[in-house]
Amino acid sequence: MTAANGQSLPGPGRTTFEVAFDLKPEAPDWPPVPVERLWGEKTAVEFEMRLLNVPFFARGVAYGDLVHVRPDQERRELVFERLNGESGHSTVRITVLDQRAGRDVQHRLRAAGCSWETAAQFSSLLAVDVPADGDYRALRDWLVARRGEGAIEFQESAISARHLEQVPDFPA
Template sequence: MEADLHNLVDEREGVFKVVVSLPEDAWHNFSSELLWAEALEDGTMRVLNTPFFAKGLSYQDVISIKVESDGIFFNSVVSSGGHSTYRLIRNESVDDEIFKGRWGGLAELGCTYESFLIGSAYMYAIDVPPSTDVRKVYSLLEAGEKDEIWDFDEGKYAGSNY
């Protein structure tokens, strides 16, 4: 049964929660992730936040959706917004000052993040804008992993403009 999209709108006008199904065998044991999105005139939606778990999706991607009685569900990526997504989990023994010091290099390149506590470790969803040299970002992520500041993984590589 299909539902009216406007009945599923969030408190913020024009902003919707889209359910993205996740693999059953994923390490985190979440079955789905909710992403914020805005409706576009052609019936697609634009992703408004950086995914923590969904692979192949990034901030500003345009997606197709399926509206059902129990929610709005991700169907596919229609077009890339040009952003790349990386995820990292901070080593539990690393304090805030050390993390902030290492994060500074990524911030200088234009990266931003969303974070939350998963178990006793902080997880970060990293947005890499299209104007950023992804090779430099990746190098800093690898260095942080080598120095045991964090572990990281690639959610989506959107390509490089460099």
């Protein structure tokens, strides 16, 4: 995976672990994997991790969120159990349908202060982190307009309470 626009990913000096998120099928071929693994770092709370990257498929969590994990001895990994606390960040997935719009999408995301991740096997998919202090209303209006033009599709995977306040007419 590649991070864009300064996304903080695990690096030297950090004690990081992978957290497994078991995914529920939403459609026959979606999500395309049964488990997504995100990087997390331990907090002072037992079995609590702070997420260090943006999920592609796991719903309801965002960069920086605090999650409770359980050790699964059989699988030999830490497995997500629940959200302990929001970071204020939001997660949006964007699928670029018109490749000519790709640069425009990246330019708009940078202007909004967002960072994103991509993966070679899902080249048209962007896992986008909307920062806690970002203007989600303006970004969402832009995403809706681009979707209406047929350039992109997007999914709001985890919208923080802070960003929900900016969009009073957010669909329930």
